[in-house]
Amino acid sequence: MQKKIYYHDTDSGGVVYYANYLKFLEEARTEAMREVGLEIKELSQQGILFVVRRQEIDYKAPAIYGDILDVSTWISAISAAQLTFQARIKNQDGQLISTAKTLLVCVDSSLKPQAIPQELKDKLSSLQKPD
Secondary structure (H helix, E strand, C coil): CEEECCHHHECCCCEECCCHHHHHHHHHHHHHHHHCCCCHHHHHHCCCEEEEEEEEEEECCCCECCCEEEEEEEEEEECCCEEEEEEEEECCCCCEEEEEEEEEEEECCCCCECCCCHHHHHHHHHHECCC
16 A cells, blocks of 8 residues: 655654554555455444554654655464454655554454454455465
8 A cells, every 4th residue: 555645644843653653554454455355344334343452563764744655564364363464664765664563353343352254264364475
């Protein structure tokens, strides 16, 4: 996914505000799932939700106002009720900006953990990359 950095994404110094990376990662995961035919809204209506259990981000270099970021994301692990997404963010010059790891848990509409349905796992497995 490509993300253009606008003024509202930055702090007073013109550098992307650190918490905005969480939004970029969420958008990239949503788009990745959409690419394999999974719509978050439809899953939610079926009582299948994913919540973030753990988030790790390593900031390597600053992204700045006007940059165009390439946010790559993939699944590195799928278990009975959890997904682990990895991400790499680079700027338009190919410079590594950050890396991230997000652990998601599948929950039902009452936010109780549940197993990821097999059909869903099959679609998600196409987002896996070998390490």
